[in-house]
Amino acid sequence: MEKLTRKVSEGTISTKIGLVLAGGGGKGAYHVGVWKALKEYGLDLRIMAISGTSVGALNAALFTSTSINEAANVWSAISPDKILSFNVSGMSRTFHRHGFDLPLKIVERFAGRGVFSREGLTRIIKDSVNLSDINKDSMLLYATAYDEKLRRPHYFLLNQLNDEDKLNALLASSALPFIFDPVKIDGQTYWDGGLIDNTPVLPLYDLGCPYIIVVHLNRMTVIDHSKYPGAKIIEIFPKSSLGEFVDGTLDFNSSNANKRMIQGYADANDILMPIFSMIDTQKEVLNSVSRYARQEKTTFDVLKSRLNDRQQIKENLKEVLHESE
Numbered sequence: 001m002e003k004l005t006r007k008v009s010e011g012t013i014s015t016k017i018g019l020v021l022a023g024g025g026g027k028g029a030y031h032v033g034v035w036k037a038l039k040e041y042g043l044d045l046r047i048m049a050i051s052g053t054s055v056g057a058l059n060a061a062l063f064t065s066t067s068i069n070e071a072a073n074v075w076s077a078i079s080p081d082k083i084l085s086f087n088v089s090g091m092s093r094t095f096h097r098h099g100f101d102l103p104l105k106i107v108e109r110f111a112g113r114g115v116f117s118r119e120g121l122t123r124i125i126k127d128s129v130n131l132s133d134i135n136k137d138s139m140l141l142y143a144t145a146y147d148e149k150l151r152r153p154h155y156f157l158l159n160q161l162n163d164e165d166k167l168n169a170l171l172a173s174s175a176l177p178f179i180f181d182p183v184k185i186d187g188q189t190y191w192d193g194g195l196i197d198n199t200p201v202l203p204l205y206d207l208g209c210p211y212i213i214v215v216h217l218n219r220m221t222v223i224d225h226s227k228y229p230g231a232k233i234i235e236i237f238p239k240s241s242l243g244e245f246v247d248g249t250l251d252f253n254s255s256n257a258n259k260r261m262i263q264g265y266a267d268a269n270d271i272l273m274p275i276f277s278m279i280d281t282q283k284e285v286l287n288s289v290s291r292y293a294r295q296e297k298t299t300f301d302v303l304k305s306r307l308n309d310r311q312q313i314k315e316n317l318k319e320v321l322h323e324s325e
Helices: 025-040 055-065 068-076 088-097 104-110 118-128 163-173 202-207 245-249 254-324
Strands: 017-021 047-053 084-086 140-147 152-157 183-185 188-192 211-215 232-236
Touching (some): 017 025, 025 055, 025 245, 025 254, 047 055, 055 068, 055 118, 055 163, 118 163, 140 163, 140 202, 152 163, 163 188
Parallel strands (some): 017 211
Antiparallel strands (some): 140 188
């Protein structure tokens, strides 16, 4: 990725920011590129909370406990056999039990290779994320899951959970139906949060974040800003498609992951650079006005001093004239 040399100075943006990371499986490598751009603009220091669904929640945990280079290395080293292990015939039987026929494209892509394995995902989380780093002293992290009983989203605040429940919440948030089994937490059954809220803005809005950056993994999704009055929402979209379900969500090819990271970095810069260029221009204008004001004050002080001198001369003359009478 091309290195940005310019970084916005401290104090340019003094308010806190919320970050939303959408769900989308293998397309989530895009988040890493966006995160790199955010860091180079200094925005990571302003982020008070991250809300993610599925891979968005996983990346949020990754960003909290690792460096940007380590996060990129995790995605660069990813491969289908690290994630996919179940036999396709088992998945097909699961579809059939639920009244669905397994799409031919999925069978062709994963024949002999299997589908998502919770064991593989669990191993990646344990190897890559220090769950203990997500605590009351770190930025707030929300993982979105679908509550099967209540049929509504559940936003797990990971900072309040023990490490085992953090892991289960992350697994629940990414439990795709027919590919993973659901996850039970405190007796409740949870599925992938993408079933109900794939771009979870609500917990950040309720938290009071005045600025919210939403990172989409689908060009066709859009946030209804009218649902969040008063919040300023900046949306970062992929300029070109990251793929659909088979060639995107289920694509854990390291080469494609690298391409998505590069695209995320470029797309984020395209959105952020004009904003910060405008801010920098405004700062230059304000600095010029301040310099002018300082110069004017200096001139005023000189004139005032001269006026005082003249006034004193007049007073002295009056005294002299009075004494001579």
